[in-house]
Amino acid sequence: MLFKRISVLGLALVILLAGALSGCGGKDAKTVKIGEVTRSVFYAPQYVALEKGFFKEEGLDVELQTTAGGDKTMTALLSGAIDVALVGAETSIYVFQQGAEDPVINFAQLTQTDGTFLMARDQEAGDFDWEDLKGSVFLGQRKGGMPQMAGEFTLKKHGIDPQADLELIQNIEFANIAAAFASGTGQYVQLFEPQASIFEREGKGHVVASFGTESGKLPYTVFMTKQSYINKNKETVQKFTNAIYKAQQWVQTHTPEETAEAIAPYFKDTDKDILVSSVKRYLEQGTYAESPALDEEAWNNLLDVMESAGELQERVELGKLADNEFAESAVK
Structure with a gap:
C-alpha cells in the first residue's frame, strides 16, 4: 500500500516537472518568427541566443529565416510573414515617413556601429x-x-x-x-x-x-516589430529582449574563440579561424551592443547620416519609433 502511494506521488511529481519544463521552450512555448536581413557574423549575439538556449529559457520557440535585403525584410514584417525583423533602424523611419498607421517600433538594438x-x-x-x-x-x-x-x-x-x-x-x-x-x-x-x-x-x-x-555609434541593426504586435504581446517582447541581453553579455564575457564555436552551426561553410578573426574584429571596434537599449546620441547620428544621404524627410525623435522599456527591464 505504501509502495503504491509512493508510486502515485512519484508519478504526480513527474507530471508536474514535465509541465514546468514545457514552459521552457516545449510545446507550450510562444512561437516568434524572426526575419534577419542577411546572415552575418555581425549578428553573432543573435545566434548565441539561439544556440545557448536563451530564448528557450524565456519560454520562446524562435524560428529564424534570412530575408535578404532591408526592403524584403520590412515587407515580410508588414505583411505578417514574420513577427520580428532584424534590420537597420532606418527602415522604421522609412515606414514612418510613408505615414504608416501601424508604425514599426525598435525595441532591442543588436549592433551599434556599421559592420562593413x-x-x-x-x-x-x-x-x-x-x-x-x-x-x-x-x-x-x-x-x-x-x-x-x-x-x-x-x-x-x-x-x-x-x-x-x-x-x-x-x-x-x-x-x-x-x-x-x-x-x-x-x-x-x-x-x-x-x-x-x-x-x-x-x-x-x-x-x-x-x-x-x-x-561612429549608430543603431545599425535593431530588432523591431509593429506597434500592434507589441500591444498584444508585451510579455513575449520582454522575454525576447531578456534573451538578447543575456546573449549580449555572454559575447562580451567570452573569447572570440568561444563565440565562434557557439555560432559555427550558422556558418557551416566558413572555417573556424575565419569566424574567430571576424568576431575579434567586431569586438575590437565595439560593434556588438552591450545593452539592447537604443541611445539618443546614436539615434541623432543616424538621422545625420540619413540627412546627408538625402533620405530623411524630417527628423524623428527617438521616442516616436523606439521603446526602451523592454531593454531597461532586461538590464535590471
Whole structure:
C-alpha cells in the first residue's frame, strides 16, 4: 500500500516537472518568427541566443529565416510573414515617413556601429589614404540602405564626393556584391564579415579601413516589430529582449574563440579561424551592443547620416519609433 502511494506521488511529481519544463521552450512555448536581413557574423549575439538556449529559457520557440535585403525584410514584417525583423533602424523611419498607421517600433538594438569594412584590391592598410579613392571604381551598396549611407557619410567626412569623385557602382544585388568584386569588378568594395576575412585569406584584397570606426555609434541593426504586435504581446517582447541581453553579455564575457564555436552551426561553410578573426574584429571596434537599449546620441547620428544621404524627410525623435522599456527591464 505504501509502495503504491509512493508510486502515485512519484508519478504526480513527474507530471508536474514535465509541465514546468514545457514552459521552457516545449510545446507550450510562444512561437516568434524572426526575419534577419542577411546572415552575418555581425549578428553573432543573435545566434548565441539561439544556440545557448536563451530564448528557450524565456519560454520562446524562435524560428529564424534570412530575408535578404532591408526592403524584403520590412515587407515580410508588414505583411505578417514574420513577427520580428532584424534590420537597420532606418527602415522604421522609412515606414514612418510613408505615414504608416501601424508604425514599426525598435525595441532591442543588436549592433551599434556599421559592420562593413573598406577592402582594396591592390593595397594594404599601411599604404592606404582616403585620397586614393578619388578617380577609382567603388563597388557600393544599395541606395538608401545603411551600408551605403554610412559609407557615403564617411567619404564626405574625408572630403570625397561619392557621386563626383569616383565611379560608384550601385546596381548589383546585395547578395552578389562579394562575387562581383571577386570576379574583378571595382578597385574598392564595402564588405561585412566573414566575407572580408575570407577574401583576405584568399588574397583577393585587403581591409584598409573600417566604416564602423569612421561613422561612429549608430543603431545599425535593431530588432523591431509593429506597434500592434507589441500591444498584444508585451510579455513575449520582454522575454525576447531578456534573451538578447543575456546573449549580449555572454559575447562580451567570452573569447572570440568561444563565440565562434557557439555560432559555427550558422556558418557551416566558413572555417573556424575565419569566424574567430571576424568576431575579434567586431569586438575590437565595439560593434556588438552591450545593452539592447537604443541611445539618443546614436539615434541623432543616424538621422545625420540619413540627412546627408538625402533620405530623411524630417527628423524623428527617438521616442516616436523606439521603446526602451523592454531593454531597461532586461538590464535590471
